Amino acid sequence: MFALIDCDNFFVSCERIFQPALKNRPVVVLSNNDGCVVARSYEAKALGIGMAVPFFKVERLFSANNGIALSSNYELYADISKRVMQLIREEFQNLEIYSIDEAFVRLPDNIDYETLCRSFRNKLLQYIGISVSIGIAPTKTLCKIAGEYAKKHDKIYFLNQMPQISELLKKIEVIDIWGVGRHTAPKLKFMGIFTGEDLRTAPPKMLRKAFGIGMEKTIMELNGLPCLEAESEEPQQSIISSRTFEYEIKDYNVLKQIIAEFVDSACQRLRKQESLAQSIIVSVSTNRFNHTHEQYYNSALINLESPTNNTAKFLQAMDKGLKQIFRNGIFYKRAGITLLHVSNLHTIQPDLLDKEENRGKEQNLMKAFDAINRKMGRKSIYFGAQAGGIKHYIRREFKSASYTTSWSGLAIAHA
DNA sequence: TCTGGGGTCCTAGGACCC
DNA sequence: TCTGGGGTCCTAGGACCC
Numbered sequence: 001m002f003a004l005i006d007c008d009n010f011f012v013s014c015e016r017i018f019q020p021a022l023k024n025r026p027v028v029v030l031s032n033n034d035g036c037v038v039a040r041s042y043e044a045k046a047l048g049i050g051m052a053v054p055f056f057k058v059e060r061l062f063s064a065n066n067g068i069a070l071s072s073n074y075e076l077y078a079d080i081s082k083r084v085m086q087l088i089r090e091e092f093q094n095l096e097i098y099s100i101d102e103a104f105v106r107l108p109d110n111i112d113y114e115t116l117c118r119s120f121r122n123k124l125l126q127y128i129g130i131s132v133s134i135g136i137a138p139t140k141t142l143c144k145i146a147g148e149y150a151k152k153h154d155k156i157y158f159l160n161q162m163p164q165i166s167e168l169l170k171k172i173e174v175i176d177i178w179g180v181g182r183h184t185a186p187k188l189k190f191m192g193i194f195t196g197e198d199l200r201t202a203p204p205k206m207l208r209k210a211f212g213i214g215m216e217k218t219i220m221e222l223n224g225l226p227c228l229e230a231e232s233e234e235p236q237q238s239i240i241s242s243r244t245f246e247y248e249i250k251d252y253n254v255l256k257q258i259i260a261e262f263v264d265s266a267c268q269r270l271r272k273q274e275s276l277a278q279s280i281i282v283s284v285s286t287n288r289f290n291h292t293h294e295q296y297y298n299s300a301l302i303n304l305e306s307p308t309n310n311t312a313k314f315l316q317a318m319d320k321g322l323k324q325i326f327r328n329g330i331f332y333k334r335a336g337i338t339l340l341h342v343s344n345l346h347t348i349q350p351d352l353l354d355k356e357e358n359r360g361k362e363q364n365l366m367k368a369f370d371a372i373n374r375k376m377g378r379k380s381i382y383f384g385a386q387a388g389g390i391k392h393y394i395r396r397e398f399k400s401a402s403y404t405t406s407w408s409g410l411a412i413a414h415a
Numbered sequence: 416t417c418t419g420g421g422g423t424c425c426t427a428g429g430a431c432c433c
Numbered sequence: 434t435c436t437g438g439g440g441t442c443c444t445a446g447g448a449c450c451c
Binding site for chain 1: 444447448449450451
Binding site: 030031032033034035036038052053054055056057059072074099212213214236237238239240241242243244287288289336338395 | 416417418419420421422423424425426
């Protein structure tokens with residue numbers, strides 16, 4: 001049996017831990033540049049604020065109802081997530097972290113699932129102050145459905161018997177089934193498949209021909225046959241760092257300095273998971289909502305001679321790639337990099353032409369670099385290519401303090 | 416005025432081989 | 434010169450997820 005443990009309104013819940021005044025009123029958390037709504041409290045949902053809507057479209061309605069909007073505070077959410085996952089890990093087997101706010105676990109056979117989950121839910125609430133919903137079912141796809149139901153009802157829901165599954169699926173639109181997206185749903189409707197139950201009883205082989213193997217798996221899973229197994233915690237296969245800027249940028253050097261920040265951040269994550277990468281994609285684009293300037297999108301792939309996690313080498317490659325795609329007179333609003341062809345640092349095939357002593361030196365250099373920044377604080381040392389003077393290219397006007405990750409952000413209790 | 420960021424998996428098609 | 438069948442590997446792009 002699987003269980004899906006899903007934090008309720010996660011980003012909002014994190015903020016409320018340290019700001020009790022946010023309780024019982026509409027709260028939303030915004031994406032970078034305070035652009036879109038990415039998390040909503042129940043009170044905000046009740047106002048009809050949709051997921052991922054641009055905030056400026058709902059701002060008046062929202063503030064008229066005494067709402068509070070916050071910029072995203074990813075340091076805080078990542079830290080709270082880490083604590084939640086740790087507690088889950090101590091309690092269950094086969095933890096699979098699915099996203100920042102949800103995880104699948106495998107439940108042992110022949111136990112009282114609901115009692116176990118409910119006591120764990122209370123523990124999380126008491127230890128960390130985060131409320132979760134838990135869906136229990138024989139497959140992951142059914143767990144998702146059980147979890148959604150649990151959110152709206154009693155927070156724990158066990159979905160197991162076929163008549164029960166069938167009844168629930170009848171009430172669910174096909175677009176709300178995990179694995180069915182906005183492109184596939186209209187096509188399914190055209191074929192007469194409207195509800196989850198229609199999909200469950202549809203011919204799997206036929207739908208596989210039309211939509212691929214993923215759809216066949218979804219149908220099997222709806223029927224209680226597990227096709228998606230517990231996945232082990234593998235290092236990531238690609239690492240992305242990209243941003244939309246607050247302002248449009250025309251200057252090559254400014255753009256390059258900002259992208260150097262992305263390279264630095266991605267390489268740090270690469271080293272943290274003890275990996276190497278061999279390629280980097282650099283991409284730039286204009287503001288797709290601004291039609292007064294020429295629209296432009298381009299990307300360049302640069303392959304390195306051998307896998308590395310040396311920031312300097314990726315900075316060089318990034319510059320080369322950026323030169324290939326940069327055009328004068330374009331107003332750039334967004335840029336990013338992706339590291340790919342990621343491999344494990346310890347099992348790497350050494351390059352015959354690469355001297356081993358150089359590889360050792362390179363590793364030591366980057367270790368020292370990371371150690372200094374860990375000890376003395378972020379960006380105590382950095383590469384010359386990185387933005388020295390350009391710090392402010394993202395707007396986060398309503399960000400809360402880094403309560404758990406910075407001394408200056410510690411909450412103060414007045415007694 | 417203001418529209419996010421970070422991932423995975425699958426498939427089709429091209430290049431190449433015998 | 435054309436024909437047939439069988440295969441691998443790689444890449445770009447689409448679809449999905451949160």
